[in-house]
Amino acid sequence: MEPTHRMGWSPTLTWLRWGPKYHLHRKVLQPPFAKSKVGQYQDYQLREALICCKSMLDDPENWVIAVRRFAVAIVLKISYGLNVDSPDSQWIKLAEESAEAIGKSGPPASSIMDRFPLTRYLPTWLPFMERLRYARTWRHAIEDITRLPFEAAMSSPTSPTKSFVHHRMAIHNSNLERSIPNDFTIEDIKGAAATIVIAGNDTTAATLMLLVLYLLKNPHVQSLAHSEISSLPHNLPTFSSLPSLPFTHLLLQETYRLNPLSPLGIPHSSLHPDTYKGMYIPPNTIIYQNIWAMNHNPSIYSDPDDFIPERYLPVDQGGRGEPLPQGNFGFGRRVCIGRHLAENSLMIVLATILATMEIGEPETGEVGEEWSFRGQAIVMPFRASFRPRSDKMKELLDEAVKKLDEEEGEDC
């Protein structure tokens, strides 16, 4: 039994083994997220960045909910054309449950069952069968995220260009009408659409939480980033502002480096025997990539545990000339397809945060920072304060979100 079936997935790129089915999914999923194509999603990203920042300022105690909404709303819109219309939307809950399911059952190929397949027939009360037990308990979350948004999208048909599933279903139906066989079945469409949501929401939200933490803990860096954004005309940033924010871009890179979400990458398996630096690697060897070590190597990065975005600047510009981090989005032919989308989402929300607010320690009590190391290294919800940088910027933000609401009312 494939790990995909054990967890209740339809065919899903992240969990498919190398082969014809994998190639088909990658061929379908990669083009809409190519660097030259991700610009098509900028309207969604800008909209959600504005909503996210307004919610953080209006309801600072619940800022993590605003962050989760931001991340889910973008991928749900791209994948299914659905809107997240409130912070307690069923889609946020569903996305959270499926992330929980994956976190608890572990990445594919990493468990004892993947190494020794016969162990999956053992009873689940045995201590080392914890992951199988989780997989069975959480299977419903994976089935729901694969089925429910798909059904909702199909019951609200929009133009085929509006979302991944509408576009794929239009091709599917047109093939049916012309008696052309559909290699990419409806099950494939469901699995690919769910992949966009699952792979794209938790990773983006976790990185945004790290950005908030590092801004909070490094007031000097925050003030440099404030100066950069203040040098732009006093308006809310748009995508055309981003090329004028090189320091903000380095701040994101430093966040990737300091805490890679998957410190050991996603395990890959060798297809053929190979030799690396004189070491023989037999076929079917499970290979981890130590991203954390690469990005904390003291012979490459000075003060590797400190948050220093300036380190990447050339020496003649006051920097240390150190290389940008590597491997946070994987390597080679399985590299993350969503990396350009994620970068755009994170840059526009970071620029909007820097333009509109100051992040600091909570007004009362502790930050309460804790980490989870189950499969990924992520920071758990913590406390912070969010104050508008000026009345003018808050007003601009409120007006921009009000305008979005009015436009949405007109579209209905």
Ligand code: HEM
């Ligand atoms: C900061 C955000 C993100 C991080 C850190 C991240 C990281 C990763 C990593 C480490 C991998 C494994 C690559 C490998 O096996 O070598 C991966 C794969 C993948 N990512 Fe992302 N990702 C992010 C955002 C996204 C987004 C927004 C999407 C949505 C389209 C996405 C879709 C995928 C898919 C479909 C794969 C599987 C690729 C394959 O197996 O061929 N990711 N990602």
